[in-house]
Amino acid sequence: MPPTSRTPDARTDAPEVLSAPLVVEFPFTRSLGPVQSAFLTGLRERVVLGVRTGDGRVLVPPVEYDPATAEEIRDLVEVGSAGTVTTWAWNPAPRPHQPLDTPFAWVLVRLDGADTALLHALDAPGPDAVRTGMRVRVRWAAERTGAITDIACFEPYEPYEDGATQEAAPHSGEFTDPVTGITVPARLDYTYSPGRAQSRYLAALAGHRTVGERCPSCRKVYVPPRGACPTCGVATRDQVEVGPKGTVTTFCIVNIKAKNLDIDVPYVYAHIALDGADLALHARIGGIPYDEVRMGLRVEPVWRGDGRYPDHYRPTGEPDADYDSYKELV
Amino acid sequence: MSATPGPATERREVAVVAFAQSDHARDTAEVSEAELLLPVLQDALGQAGLRAGEIDFTCSGSSDYLAGRAFSFTMALDSVGAWPPIAESHVETDGAWALYEAWVKLLTGAAETALVYAYGKSSSGAVRDVLTRQLDPYYLAPLWPDSVSLAALQAQALIDAGDTDEAALAGIAARARTDAAENPHARHSGPVPPGDYVVRPLRTADCPPVTDGAAAVVLAAGDTARRLCDRPAWIRGMDHRIEAHALGVRDLTDSPSTRLAAERAGAFGQPVDTAELHAPFTAQEVVLRKALRLDDRVRINPSGGALAANPMMATGLIRIGEAAEAVRRGASRRALAHATSGPCLQQNLVAVLEGDPR
Numbered sequence: 001m002p003p004t005s006r007t008p009d010a011r012t013d014a015p016e017v018l019s020a021p022l023v024v025e026f027p028f029t030r031s032l033g034p035v036q037s038a039f040l041t042g043l044r045e046r047v048v049l050g051v052r053t054g055d056g057r058v059l060v061p062p063v064e065y066d067p068a069t070a071e072e073i074r075d076l077v078e079v080g081s082a083g084t085v086t087t088w089a090w091n092p093a094p095r096p097h098q099p100l101d102t103p104f105a106w107v108l109v110r111l112d113g114a115d116t117a118l119l120h121a122l123d124a125p126g127p128d129a130v131r132t133g134m135r136v137r138v139r140w141a142a143e144r145t146g147a148i149t150d151i152a153c154f155e156p157y158e159p160y161e162d163g164a165t166q167e168a169a170p171h172s173g174e175f176t177d178p179v180t181g182i183t184v185p186a187r188l189d190y191t192y193s194p195g196r197a198q199s200r201y202l203a204a205l206a207g208h209r210t211v212g213e214r215c216p217s218c219r220k221v222y223v224p225p226r227g228a229c230p231t232c233g234v235a236t237r238d239q240v241e242v243g244p245k246g247t248v249t250t251f252c253i254v255n256i257k258a259k260n261l262d263i264d265v266p267y268v269y270a271h272i273a274l275d276g277a278d279l280a281l282h283a284r285i286g287g288i289p290y291d292e293v294r295m296g297l298r299v300e301p302v303w304r305g306d307g308r309y310p311d312h313y314r315p316t317g318e319p320d321a322d323y324d325s326y327k328e329l330v
Numbered sequence: 331m332s333a334t335p336g337p338a339t340e341r342r343e344v345a346v347v348a349f350a351q352s353d354h355a356r357d358t359a360e361v362s363e364a365e366l367l368l369p370v371l372q373d374a375l376g377q378a379g380l381r382a383g384e385i386d387f388t389c390s391g392s393s394d395y396l397a398g399r400a401f402s403f404t405m406a407l408d409s410v411g412a413w414p415p416i417a418e419s420h421v422e423t424d425g426a427w428a429l430y431e432a433w434v435k436l437l438t439g440a441a442e443t444a445l446v447y448a449y450g451k452s453s454s455g456a457v458r459d460v461l462t463r464q465l466d467p468y469y470l471a472p473l474w475p476d477s478v479s480l481a482a483l484q485a486q487a488l489i490d491a492g493d494t495d496e497a498a499l500a501g502i503a504a505r506a507r508t509d510a511a512e513n514p515h516a517r518h519s520g521p522v523p524p525g526d527y528v529v530r531p532l533r534t535a536d537c538p539p540v541t542d543g544a545a546a547v548v549l550a551a552g553d554t555a556r557r558l559c560d561r562p563a564w565i566r567g568m569d570h571r572i573e574a575h576a577l578g579v580r581d582l583t584d585s586p587s588t589r590l591a592a593e594r595a596g597a598f599g600q601p602v603d604t605a606e607l608h609a610p611f612t613a614q615e616v617v618l619r620k621a622l623r624l625d626d627r628v629r630i631n632p633s634g635g636a637l638a639a640n641p642m643m644a645t646g647l648i649r650i651g652e653a654a655e656a657v658r659r660g661a662s663r664r665a666l667a668h669a670t671s672g673p674c675l676q677q678n679l680v681a682v683l684e685g686d687p688r
Contacts, residue, residue: 017360022454024398028467036468059579061469067574087490087582089482090530095459097474106479106529108578117578119470119483127530132490148469184472186463190398190455195362226408227365233382233411235368 018199022192028184035064037180038076038173043150046140049171050079050114058168060114061148076173080112080166082137082157087117090127099153105130109154113168121153129156146179197227200239205309208301212277214238220278243274246281246313247321248297249330253290268293272313273329280329287314295330296320344436345555345562346658346683347548348377349651354517354543354639357453363392363402367449367544368409374546375445378558382411385548386441388418389432391425391448392643395460406449417441424448425545425647426608426669426679432549433568442554449544450642457540457642464672466575478537478611480577480673482529485613487582489531494616496531500524502612503535503637510634517541517639535637538610543641545648563654563665563683569594570669570679577674585621588668588678592622595680597666602682604629604662606649608669610636617675618668632656646670650681657685 032040035051039062042049051062052075059067066073088107094100099121107130108117123139124130137157144150194202197213201224204211212223213236221240222229229236251270257263268290271280285293286302298318301310350373358366375382388410392403403420412418421427425448432444452460458476465471488494503522510519517539525534548558555562571587571594573580592598605628609615615630624630631637633652636645646669656662662685669679 019359022398030467032468040468059576061576061578063576067576067579086578087483087487089479089486089532090527091479091482092527092530095456095474095476097459098476099473106475106483108483110578116576119475119577120473132486148472182468184467186471188395188398188455188460188463191359192398192454193359193362195365196360197365198362226405227362228368228408229411230408231411231413233368233371233409235365 016199016203017193017196018202019191019193022190023187024190025185025187028186029181030184031181032179033064034074034173035062035076037178038175040146040148040150040182041175041179042173043148044144044146044179045175046081046144047171048079048081048111048138049076049173050111050168051075052077052168057115058113059116060111061118076171077113077168078171079114079168082135082166083109083111083114085122085130085132085134085136086110087132088122088130090130099149104153107136107154109136112166120151123153123155134158147182195227197225197236201225202308204241208303209241210243210274212240212242212279214240221276222279223274223277223281240276242276243301245298245300245316246272246274246277247326248285248293248295248299249273249280249326250295251285251293266290270313271329272299273326278329283310284312285314286312294320296323296326342437342439343552343555343564344433344549345559345564346650346654347550347555347559347562348374349545349547349655350374350377351515351545351644351648351651352543352641353515354541354641356517356540356542358451358542359453363397363406363449363451364409366451366542367406367447370544370546371409371445371447374548378443378548378550380443380548380558383414385443385445386417387432387435387444388416389420389428389444389446391421391423391428391647392450393422395463396450396452396454396457396642398455410445423671424643424645424669426650427570427671429547429549429647429650430568430570430679433565436549436551442551443558444549445546446549446647447544447546448644448647450644451542452540452640452642453542461673469576477673478532479529481537481611481613482532483577484582484617484674485531485536485611488613488616491583493583493620494613498616499531499536499612500533502615506631506634506637507535509632510638513633513638515639516634519634519638532611532613536612538636538640539638541639541641543639543644545641545644545651547647547651547654559658561658561660561685563657563685566682566684567595567597568679568681570677572677573675575676580674582674583617585617585675585678588618588621588675588680591678591680592666595682597622597680597682600664602628602664602666604632604653604656604665606633606635606653606665606667607631608636608646608649610640610645612637614670614675622666622668622680646679650683653681653683657683660685660688
């Protein structure tokens with residue numbers, strides 16, 4: 001999606017401040033220890049397991065170490081799939097990924113036989129149907145994989161069955177085909193705004209110009225600019241057009257093809273000091289055999305189509321720059 | 331009992347000598363993190379009469395998840411003046427913990443001055459969803475329980491226990507926003523209506539405003555502090571503690587970690603007159619007052635607290651800064667600052683600050 005721009009900001013000379021959608025998405029793959037493996041496999045089999053601590057308390061959901069003593073605990077027990085709400089909160093507007101897409105209550109439920117509470121969703125018609133102390137039971141998901149979401153939600157489970165609640169019973173924790181890992185997808189949506197200095201830089205680049213900013217204190221020209229001099233720690237405001245030509249200050253030869261990169265290896269990636277800049281940019285060098293690239297080589301940008309930045313840099317044909325002219329930038 | 335590391339020899343004195351914060355806003359898309367931070371850093375350094383290169387140790391607090399970018403704090407370093415090389419560190423949480431690290435550094439004698447800063451741009455993403463990623467990844471994160479929902483569970487637990495009710499929570503919200511009228515940096519100030527339920531029992535007014543902002547503190551040791559500042563706010567003690575991670579294991583109506591941190595920081599030795607509490611939700615102030623044994627004689631959050639401005643990752647550092655300011659301008663003799671991180675007051679830090687006797 002192309003970047004969008006905001007209303008001009010009267011406090012600066014920036015014509016516009018850019019922003020663009022930024023999606024961070026990752027499938028976290030996690031291995032399970034023996035206790036978590038037994039618990040999540042149990043959910044797949046409609047069995048809720050807890051773990052007993054050294055002083056006899058039953059923790060549900062179970063953990064591998066006693067939260068009070070840090071002692072390793074492995075003593076698995078089976079608890080009921082019904083329990084009592086210890087606290088709740090009515091969620092009138094469910095957010096993406098939450099267990100139910102209609103209004104529901106978040107609940108902490110102490111399952112029968114457990115001493116601690118499990119967080120989940122309660123499907124109820126409205127807040128008036130929920131109270132602390134109410135009885136609820138697990139509603140199992142139709143398809144279960146060995147994850148906390150195998151509990152689709154809780155549902156009201158009135159009345160008390162003569163007040164009788166289940167005691168925790170010993171359980172081996174052994175199942176056929178145990179779940180040993182989970183993959184948890186996560187996606188977060190952001191709007192990225194690069195700020196004033198980088199917006200000015202990107203706007204200039206769209207017009208095939210490269211703009212840096214001069215530090216009022218040390219007079220160095222930084223490109224790309226970030227609005228601050230990293231040496232002096234002061235704001236940089238003076239814009240200075242640099243390049244388009246520059247000098248290779250140092251380089252490397254890339255021999256491994258990156259995924260989804262449509263460039264043949266080997267190729268050269270270089271630091272390039274654009275004329276007038278006091279900081280080297282990095283870019284790919286093309287138009288010359290990889291083994292003929294050298295420090296001091298004079299280069300110029302090559303733009304492709306409607307690209308928003310140079311595709312690569314190529315030799316200008318000028319004589320090489322003297323080492324002394326760029327040695328400060330190596 | 332003090333929290334000083336090492337043997338119980340005479341402890342170095344360390345003080346807050348400068349504090350600056352941004353004018354907190356709903357959205358600061360027009361500036362990068364470095365651009366947001368730079369004026370705040372310059373303000374803090376200017377108050378102390380120091381230039382960037384004169385600071386012995388720099389420590390920051392921020393979160394990649396708020397920014398949505400890996401190692402986002404490295405970009406902010408441009409505003410610090412990191413050349414020639416500086417001694418720098420970072421914590422992936424509230425800047426109050428960065429201040430703790432800097433305090434320890436000064437106590438060891440490895441530095442005379444420290445710059446601590448923190449920033450957060452909650453506007454970049456949906457902060458309620460973003461914060462679910464700090465939860466236990468096996469049992470909680472897959473359910474995406476958002477930060478308001480978890481705070482609402484805590485609020486209901488307090489109501490059930492008879493510790494508060496919705497009217498009392500509305501009173502806390504009103505007091506905070508009224509006090510914030512005196513705070514030029516606050517995002518919300520003046521009376522606000524209770525609003526609709528966000529997640530019952532919490533209404534709009536019970537929740538912190540989504541906020542972008544930054545803050546910076548300069549610390550200095552002993553005679554250096556006296557040289558840089560007319561009235562240093564001496565840190566008499568500081569400690570931080572954590573609860574069991576699973577919410578269902580904890581008693582959500584209490585905060586034993588806050589109480590223990592306060593005890594270790596020496597908060598209960600003498601009464602404090604002012605407390606800056608990091609309570610993003612009204613009900614959490616009820617928990618903290620109880621844990622810290624604060625009665626009606628203690629002025630709570632004269633700045634308006636997190637209910638008036640909640641720049642994530644800087645909110646806790648601002649509590650220390652505001653407490654120090656109260657000491658420095660003579661409005662407080664002995665002030666307590668509290669910072670929190672994580673759901674339902676998961677982690678808690680307490681600092682005690684005092685001025686020299688006048």
